[in-house]
Amino acid sequence: MLYNLLAPLAEDISIFNVFRYLTFRSGGAVLFAFFLTLVIGPSMIRWLKRLQREGQPIRSDGPESHLLTKKGTPTMGGLMFLLSASITTLLWADITDIYVWVVLFVTIGYGSIGFADDFLKLTKRNSKGLNGRFKLVGQATIGLVATVIVVYHQNATIQQPAGLATSVALPFFKDVLIPLGFGFFLFGALVMMGASNAVNLTDGLDGLATVPVMIAAACFALIAYLVGNAVFAGYLQLHFVPGSGELAVFCGALCGAGLGFLWFNAPPAMVFMGDTGSLSMGGALGAIAVITKHELVLAIIGGLFVLETVSVIVQVMSFKLTGKRVFRMAPLHHHYEKKGLAEPTIVIRFWIVAAILALIGLATLKLR
Template identity: 70%
Template sequence: MLYLLLSPLADEFQAFNLFRYLTFRTGGAIMTALFLAFVLGPPVIRWLRAKQRGASNVREDTPEGHLKKAGTPTMGGVLILLALSLSILLWADLSQHYVWVVLLVTVGFGAIGFGDDFLKLTKRNSKGLPGKLKLLFQFLIGGAAALWFVTTTPEPLASGLAVPFFKDLLINLSWFFVPFALLVIVGASNAVNLTDGLDGLAIVPVMIAAGCFGFIAYLVGNTVYANYLQIHYVAGAGELAVFCGAILGAGLGFLWYNAPPAMVFMGDTGSLSLGGALGTMSVVTKHEIVLAIIGGLFVLETISVIVQVFSFKLTGKRVFAMAPLHHHFEKKGWHEPTIVIRFWIIATVLALIGLATLKLR
């Protein structure tokens, strides 16, 4: 909004020229989202506690040590979404349709998570919405976003899959790109959701991934850098750097209240929305495969669940003491802060490997 209002006045007032710079507006989005998260945090947490009415949001199939967290409210993703959305509306160029595509998925998936968390808070139902119903809504919103991208993006980018380490290579998926993009968006959303099981575990890797994709979006949306690095130029995608900046700021503010011992949990409201945002940004920037590297921690957590389920159904035996993977290490006796920090380290290393693909071509 500020860009559309103030950048036209730059010729008359030189100070307003700053709003034409993507880096300035990204920094503004970070600080605004961080400030809003700090300010809104206490009243949001008080509201969530009042809504909880003594209900326990701890699932029965989690480690015994989690029982002490029974009084901690979930649905803290509301705080993230408020800070994130307001910051984006303030600092992003709202004439760029890619901003609206990602925002649609973020808010839409957040609404699904809100419904799930609301049931957990108010209905004393620790399971929330049925899984099939959540997936149905995710597919509807993700499918709409995928179709929007395909119909508004010129070929060959609209239906092409970019492959890391190979310059100018685009695999034409034709009509199959829509279900592929849908799989990326919904898969990323649920992968983050599975990772959100310990205090601070999910939000920091999300911020790391957002920082990486903010950098990628900036490069992809700039013809000079895109040509130099031999990556595919996507006109207008650079504006997603502001979006990623808002995720960073909102994430930092949320971490203040989510750091061990957590005052509030992200819940499905936060994890589904943030994962969906990352998945959608990877589709827009043509870095879907790179997301699997940068977000490799989320992939590992998801694979651990898949392996556990298939192994138990086929052989009656479990590969892990408990899935997802972070619960396995809890069962092995690792302390929660140890797991969280080591997983953060893994996320950082994977992010660096993912960023290396930009140059190794």
């Protein structure tokens, strides 16, 4: 909004020229979202405590320490994240850019599903929440609508290479595209659903999901900036997606809101993000990956989320087929808790893994 209001005045008032620079607005989004989250955080946490009283229901089969250390901690802290990131994006991004609205649609839509899930957990006083089928149908519908909008817009705005909108680009290969045709609509929805649920599975310890999401968001801020710039995209031999650069502002808002939330979520957490936050953040990353044509790169940059998800799949399949469990408990971070590692040790080591995977993912931009 600031761009739309102030950038046109730059010819008469030179100081407003800074709003034409995407880097300035992205940096401004980081700082604004951070301080906005710090401002609204305390009052929202007090409101959530009054509303919930007993706090988030803790899994009875989870690590025993959780029943003692996390009992009474309020959930739905993702609301402050959603509010901060959305307001910041609308303030600092170009609101005429369709990709900004698509990502906000997915973020708020998935956040609403997460809110319903958290609300049911609180009212029923158990860790089950929303019916799994309803959750998946809602996620699939939102993801499918978003993918349809993106594909039709890219078909109208991207001339070369033909069919890029419905194709999947392979990392490390500059000209290799896998054409999916109408199958891309399903693929795009699955990317958003997969990313959303993967972040949700990772969100089990204080700060565990927040930092890897910020790392991934920072990486995709760079990717969106490069892919949305014809000169840089041409130099790096990336597929140019006009208008996608504005998503760098959203990614900046994501990082700033995450930093602000981490202020209150650092151990011992004053609030949990809940499904309200984890589903929305994962969905946002998935939507950005689909728009920038870096869906497979998301699997590398967000490799920690993939590992957590695979650990659950392996655990379930192993138990059904053999009656034995591979891990002491899934997702993976609970396995290490059961082995006796301290929570901060697990969290920081997982952050390190996330950072290394992010660097590998960024290497795909140049190694082609």
